[in-house]
Every structure is written in structure tokens, then in C-alpha cells.
Amino acid sequence: MGDNGRGDVAPATPEDAAKAELYKEEANEYFKNQVYDKAIELYTKAIELNPSVAIYFGNRSIAYLRTEYFGYALTDASTAIMLDKNYVKGYYRRAAAYMSLGKFKLALMDYKTVVKARPNDKDANDRCMECSKMIKVSAFNKAISVEDKKNIADMINLEDMAIEGEYTGPKLVDGKVTLEFMKDLLEWYKNQNKLHRKYAYKILLDVKSWFMAQPSLVDITIPEENKFTICGDIHGQYYDLLNIFKLNGLPSETNPYLFNGDFVDRGSFSVECIFTLFGFKLLYPNHFFMSRGNHESATMNQMYGFDGEVKAKYSVQMAELFTEVYNWLPLAHCLNRRVLVMHGGLFSRDDVTLQEIREIDRNRQPPDEGLMCELLWSDPQPQMGRAPSKRGVGVQFGPDVTQNFLSINSLDYIVRSHEVKNDGYEVGHDGKCITVFSAPNYCDTMGNRGAFITLNGSDMKPYFTSYDAMPHPNVRPMAYANSLLKFMC
Structure with missing residues (x-):
């Protein structure tokens, strides 16, 4: 998976940084054409050359989401956020990974972070409300199933x-x-x-x-x-x-x-x-x-x-x-x-x-x-x-x-x-x-x-x-x- 992007890595040389950008652009094209494995491979090359850029991890995260590698998507999104606390897409990606794994409360925390950063963003507000609703429904269903052991079949x-x-x-x-x-x-x-x-x-x-x-x-x-x-x-x-x-x-x-x-x-x-x-x-x-x-x-x-x-x-x-x-x-x-x-x-x-x-x-x-x-x-x-x-x-x-x-x-x-x-x-x-x-x-x-x-x-x-x-x-x-x-x- 390449370097995890921690802050202790040496900065990339200008040549490596430029090469990494080219890999990212090429990866973006593969991603647009839904060739996700190739996109992941190229984002990884960009990360290896310049592991301090949040967007590389953010982009690889959504490619992992599309291929259902939710664990890897979660790790990449978290790394992107660690590299850049203001990288809003990182919170979106991580929330999506949490949602995919059924971890709605953790997803809600990330959606709330997005709403705080962009209070007028309708999409972010809608996602926050939808996630909150799912948590309430899940809690309600759990409470009912504990109280009522009846089979639906009966x-x-x-x-x-x-x-x-x-x-x-x-x-x-x-x-x-x-x-x-x-x-x-x-x-x-x-x-x-x-x-x-x-x-x-x-x-x-x-x-x-x-x-x-x-x-x-x-x-x-x-x-x-x-x-x-x-x-x-x-x-x-x-x-x-x-x-x-x-x-x-x-x-x-x-x-x-x-x-x-x-x-x-x-x-x-x-x-x-x-x-x-x-x-x-x-x-x-x-x-x-x-x-x-x-x-x-x-x-x-x-x-x-x-x-x-x-x-x-x-x-x-x-x-x-x-x-x-x-x-x-x-x-x-x-x-x-x-x-x-x-x-x-x-x-x-x-x-x-x-x-x-x-x-x-x-x-x-x-x-x-x-x-x-x-x-x-x-x-x-x-x-x-x-x-x-x-x-x-x-x-x-x-x-x-x-x-x-x-x-x-x-x-x-x-x-x-x-x-x-x-x-x-x-x-x-x-x-x-x-x-x-x-x-x-x-x-x-x-x-x-x-x-x-x-x-x-x-x-x-x-x-x-x-x-x-x-x-x-x-x-x-x-x-x-x-x-x-x-x-x-």
C-alpha cells in the first residue's frame, strides 16, 4: 500500500513531486473510466513519490470504496485527514467507509465535521440528517427486538x-x-x-x-x-x-x-x-x-x-x-x-x-x-x-x-x-x-x-x-x- 503518509517522512524532491502529480492525473483518468485497479496502482505510485499530499490518499480512498476495500479506504481517508485537517473530502470518504461497514455513529461524527466546515453545504447537511435518522431507526429497532421476541413468520x-x-x-x-x-x-x-x-x-x-x-x-x-x-x-x-x-x-x-x-x-x-x-x-x-x-x-x-x-x-x-x-x-x-x-x-x-x-x-x-x-x-x-x-x-x-x-x-x-x-x-x-x-x-x-x-x-x-x-x-x-x-x- 506504499507509505502511510505520516508526517515524519522526508519532503519529496521537486522532480518526485512533479512525477507524482503526473501519476495522479493519469490515475484520475482511469478512475473516470471506472478502471479502479489501475487507478489504485497509479495513486499508489504518486504516494510513494510524495507521501505528504492528502489528496492522493483521498483519491485512492474513493477508488478503494468503489472496489469494496472498505478497510483500506478507511485507512487512506484517515491518513488524508491527518495530513490535512481541512481536507473536507477526507471526512466524506471516511464517512462513506464507515457507512459501508455499518458503523453509522462514526460516520455521523465525520459528517458533522463537514457540516461545521461548510454550514451552507446542502449535500453535507442532507447526509448528516440521513445518517442521524439511520442511527435513530437502528436504535428503535434494537429496542423493539429486545422487548418483542415474536417471529414475523408467526x-x-x-x-x-x-x-x-x-x-x-x-x-x-x-x-x-x-x-x-x-x-x-x-x-x-x-x-x-x-x-x-x-x-x-x-x-x-x-x-x-x-x-x-x-x-x-x-x-x-x-x-x-x-x-x-x-x-x-x-x-x-x-x-x-x-x-x-x-x-x-x-x-x-x-x-x-x-x-x-x-x-x-x-x-x-x-x-x-x-x-x-x-x-x-x-x-x-x-x-x-x-x-x-x-x-x-x-x-x-x-x-x-x-x-x-x-x-x-x-x-x-x-x-x-x-x-x-x-x-x-x-x-x-x-x-x-x-x-x-x-x-x-x-x-x-x-x-x-x-x-x-x-x-x-x-x-x-x-x-x-x-x-x-x-x-x-x-x-x-x-x-x-x-x-x-x-x-x-x-x-x-x-x-x-x-x-x-x-x-x-x-x-x-x-x-x-x-x-x-x-x-x-x-x-x-x-x-x-x-x-x-x-x-x-x-x-x-x-x-x-x-x-x-x-x-x-x-x-x-x-x-x-x-x-x-x-x-x-x-x-x-x-x-x-x-x-x-x-x-x-
Whole structure:
């Protein structure tokens, strides 16, 4: 990451200062064209040549924000502020990083600093008020949940929900999902229609019951000659989800799937994605699997759009029910006792066993540390050992950590998702750590391909299929996101 910009560094020579400016200008161009990795690389070169300029850290901070490296963004913004207490953008950047991590009170302190410096700045005042409102709502919800332990699921009365005569969409048969229902639903959603709320609630209630009966680590047996497909993040990109089914066939008892978390948020067709996936889970409960991702959480949903989308398309009550359902999603899957699949990755200690994962009490919001947090948030790194997470949550783990975990648990390799990759996948750690990401042209800006993995029960060898993004209706990503984060896409 280069020099951290502390005040004790020697001043740059005029030549280095001039070179650094050129790197910054070049980086700004890459940033404008949304090539964030290259922009980060060039801002870093500018910082190495002249580590006393706040704006270099401020600019790299927003580039890190765009690539979801919230921990690095936070560090850079803090360094920028330390170098120049009057650098207002530094406080904006740091507040955005805090917001992205769900640390609303710390974000509010920075927004207040901006308002104090610019009392007539409408944008700063609006952000301050919005952040303050979120803190109050969060505190209110916390107080209510302590007082009232009732499940939302117990409060739903399906009998009171009438099916209006004009509704011509998919219908459950005797309250059950059928293949015909799923085929109708795919087409219904493709044409931007809404599933009737009675059927939507029924699917949520039924799928919650299924997930509640599962352990935190689900064991899956893949027969020798059978194919099995693993998909990574979908992030509300419904038309790309349809494309996966077109390329690889609809889920069935002979075409099983595992979707590895982050089904929702950012993409503005998250409701369509999640009901499609839940529908297939109910249709083929023993051949269709879903792992929890870091975005299947109340804080992430509140910030990145799913909460707003559910409220816009259905109701506040349904948004609360989704939170209950997500709390029961399994955290990992083990395939033929040889391959472990989880959304994020490995752990901050060396002796974690599959049995420990199996016994995690998952019916809650993800904590800030521990096994459950790391399963959802961690990332691999090429260096040996461990490092603080670039995201500010979880841990970064090296090839030695992966190898040690595999040895302890008699596994061949791990599969995880959670990170955008240019080809939709990446094979790291000497082939022992595979990343798969299934949302192409993520957020309509990243230009990446999506991918899925297929393997066969006989040899468990992974094969990769990459694909490009599909056109979608003119609803931009983050359309339902919190206004404080809409700049993130």
C-alpha cells in the first residue's frame, strides 16, 4: 500500500513531486473510466513519490470504496485527514467507509465535521440528517427486538390475503411450488411483473422451515457420474441469472446447483432473484442449495438496496421476514467430504474443524469477529500467513493457511465467492483455493465476465464456464440503495 503518509517522512524532491502529480492525473483518468485497479496502482505510485499530499490518499480512498476495500479506504481517508485537517473530502470518504461497514455513529461524527466546515453545504447537511435518522431507526429497532421476541413468520396470515381476479401470474398448486410454476415465474419476472404477495409470503414461510431444519454446514453427496454446479454472487442481476440457466440448464434432480451467497443487493432485480432461488429450493430441496453471504444481513440490505426494493415492491413486514429467513441460511457446504464451499473464506486461527463449523449458532445477524464472520467476509491473499482484511471485516489468508486447513480436515480444495474477478473465477493457492463470481459487468460498471463451476462426482475436478453480461431493463443498479451510498456504483 506504499507509505502511510505520516508526517515524519522526508519532503519529496521537486522532480518526485512533479512525477507524482503526473501519476495522479493519469490515475484520475482511469478512475473516470471506472478502471479502479489501475487507478489504485497509479495513486499508489504518486504516494510513494510524495507521501505528504492528502489528496492522493483521498483519491485512492474513493477508488478503494468503489472496489469494496472498505478497510483500506478507511485507512487512506484517515491518513488524508491527518495530513490535512481541512481536507473536507477526507471526512466524506471516511464517512462513506464507515457507512459501508455499518458503523453509522462514526460516520455521523465525520459528517458533522463537514457540516461545521461548510454550514451552507446542502449535500453535507442532507447526509448528516440521513445518517442521524439511520442511527435513530437502528436504535428503535434494537429496542423493539429486545422487548418483542415474536417471529414475523408467526404474524403472517395467508388466509386473509385474497387473490384478485385480475392477477394472471404464476399460481402455486395446493400451496406447492411446481416445475410449471417455476417456468411461469421465470417468464413473468422476465417481463417485469410481480408475483402475488400471497404466493411470495408462502414461499418465504416454507423456505424458512426448510432452512431451520438444516445444520450450519450441509453435507452433499454427488454420485459418481453426476454433474454438480456452483455459482457465486448474483447480486440482484436477474437477467444474468436467467442466462446461467440458459447456458447450464434449469435446476433439476439430475442438474443440481449450489448458489454461494450474495443473491441480493446492488442489482435492482434482487426480489426476482431471491424468489427464483427460493422457489427452486422448495421444488428440489435435496438438489438445490444456498449458502449465506455477507449481503444476507440486515445492515447490508439497508445500505445496498434489497431492503428498499422489498419495501417498494411489497412491504416493511416482508423485509423483516426476509431478515428472519436469511438468519437460517446454512453457512457452508461440504461436497463428497472433499470440497468445502463457503462465501468468504478461512479463519484467523489454525485449528478450525468441519465439526466446529457444523455447530455454529447461525440464527442471528453476522457478528464482527469469529468463525461465522470469517466464513462470510474473509479473502485469500497470495502472501503466506494472515493480514488484516482489506474490507475492514474478516481476515486475509495465505496459501499456507489454506493448506493447513485442508490437511486438518482431509479436504482437496475450497471454493469461495465474494470477490469480482475479470473472468468470473480465479484459481489460487496452488489450485487449492478457487473463487467464483457469477455477476458479469458487476454494478453495470466493472466490465468483468461472470462464471460458474461444474464438477463431476467421480473426480471432483472443477471446470469453468465464463459468460458476458446480458441486457436488462433500464433500472440502474443501486436504484433502491440508501441515498448515502448511491455514489458507490
